[in-house]
Amino acid sequence: MSLRILDPGPLAVIEDLGRPGRAGIGVSPSGALDRAALRLGNRLLGNDEGCAGVEILLGGFAARFDDPAWFAVTGAFGPLELDGHPVDSHLAVLAPAGYTLRVGPPTAGVRSYLTVRGGIDVPPVLGSRSSDLLSGLGPAPLAAGDVLPVGAHPVAEIPLLDFLPVDPPASAAVEVRAHLGPRADRFTPAAVDAFFAHEWEFSAESNRVGARLDAVRQPAHLAGRDPHPTPLLERADTSELPSELMVSGAVQVSPDGRPTVLLADHPVTGGYPVIAVVASASLDLIAQLRPGHRLTFRHA
Numbered sequence: 001m002s003l004r005i006l007d008p009g010p011l012a013v014i015e016d017l018g019r020p021g022r023a024g025i026g027v028s029p030s031g032a033l034d035r036a037a038l039r040l041g042n043r044l045l046g047n048d049e050g051c052a053g054v055e056i057l058l059g060g061f062a063a064r065f066d067d068p069a070w071f072a073v074t075g076a077f078g079p080l081e082l083d084g085h086p087v088d089s090h091l092a093v094l095a096p097a098g099y100t101l102r103v104g105p106p107t108a109g110v111r112s113y114l115t116v117r118g119g120i121d122v123p124p125v126l127g128s129r130s131s132d133l134l135s136g137l138g139p140a141p142l143a144a145g146d147v148l149p150v151g152a153h154p155v156a157e158i159p160l161l162d163f164l165p166v167d168p169p170a171s172a173a174v175e176v177r178a179h180l181g182p183r184a185d186r187f188t189p190a191a192v193d194a195f196f197a198h199e200w201e202f203s204a205e206s207n208r209v210g211a212r213l214d215a216v217r218q219p220a221h222l223a224g225r226d227p228h229p230t231p232l233l234e235r236a237d238t239s240e241l242p243s244e245l246m247v248s249g250a251v252q253v254s255p256d257g258r259p260t261v262l263l264a265d266h267p268v269t270g271g272y273p274v275i276a277v278v279a280s281a282s283l284d285l286i287a288q289l290r291p292g293h294r295l296t297f298r299h300a
Helices: 035-044 189-197 278-287
Strands: 002-007 011-015 053-057 059-065 069-077 081-082 093-095 100-103 106-118 145-147 175-179 198-201 210-215 251-252 261-264 272-276 294-299
Touching: 011 261, 035 053, 035 069, 053 059, 053 069, 059 106, 069 100, 100 251, 175 278, 189 272, 189 294, 251 278, 261 272
Parallel strands: 175 294
Antiparallel strands: 002 059, 002 145, 011 053, 053 106, 059 100, 069 093, 069 106, 081 100, 175 272, 198 210, 198 294, 210 261, 251 261, 251 272
């Protein structure tokens, strides 16, 4: 069985649950940014929840099934068509041989996950089939004409479901749980308080390596009366830190006072101080945010 890519859209990559525990050899965890969506898609098909699927950014994706195959699309909500006919997301669907699946621009969320019964069966690298865009480990981002092998059907049957109640990714401001970071003492008490009290805006500069955040600008800033405000997250200690181990969810603060939440393809070391660490369960929420989306941090 195989899946033929006709159009990858802005970005489509193969991801499973990643390469955890390899920071000691300089390898980031990688894997699906919205792990819950990938796990759900695999469960809908009777797969092991760690089987590889395709992570699709902002739709525009098309692929043809060369053989009959069961598939599911989870994560972001948006239009799906199988050979021109609408199909439901978050359910197992049977595609006849030669049929084309099209994933349209999402109406909620940004990342969709295409899973196929048997899983995408590209060769693993260091125990995972995930693409790591920072290091280049694993398969390259998908391109038109790529043919993806599909693994053998699992023993488990496909669950008998006609409807699965799944909430779409949030469109309003989201609340992200975070622990105080190991370098919070590098910041003024006012900066630490502001990090947890202030509303932040998801930046278009974000990617699979990290989610860059901007302070929501106040009216004086918007009017141009204060074009260079003092950085919100002010350091009490401005001395340089030696590079140290980084983990997914670490919130580094650059000298301009802007925080960045490190995501799956993050570097394994860094020198900016970490003011907080996002709780693992909240990272899936960040995976579905759009530029301009607002979020607040709360103590985990």
